Amino acid sequence: MSVSQQAHVRAEIERLIATYNGLDDETRENITESSVVTQFIEPLFRALGWPIEDPKRYIKRMDIRNRHQSLG
Numbered sequence: 001m002s003v004s005q006q007a008h009v010r011a012e013i014e015r016l017i018a019t020y021n022g023l024d025d026e027t028r029e030n031i032t033e034s035s036v037v038t039q040f041i042e043p044l045f046r047a048l049g050w051p052i053e054d055p056k057r058y059i060k061r062m063d064i065r066n067r068h069q070s071l072g
Contacts, residue, residue: 001049012047016040 001009020040023031037060045052052058 009047009049013044016043016047 042052045058050058
């Protein structure tokens with residue numbers, strides 16, 4: 001990974017942290033696992049160069065029994 005790419009990844013991680021830290025207490029208490037994945041985990045994976053758009057390598061599914069989303 002080039003220095004430029006590392007700087008981009010670092011900036012994206014800092015942005016994600018700032019976004020999370022900017023959430024008010026009520027939002028943090030009520031945020032769903034699915035929202036956390038969409039708003040924070042997937043952007044982190046994307047910034048790190050993981051191929052999350054490739055369904056052969058990243059599978060998102062809903063566990064209906066427990067009503068929560070899981071990553072496969």
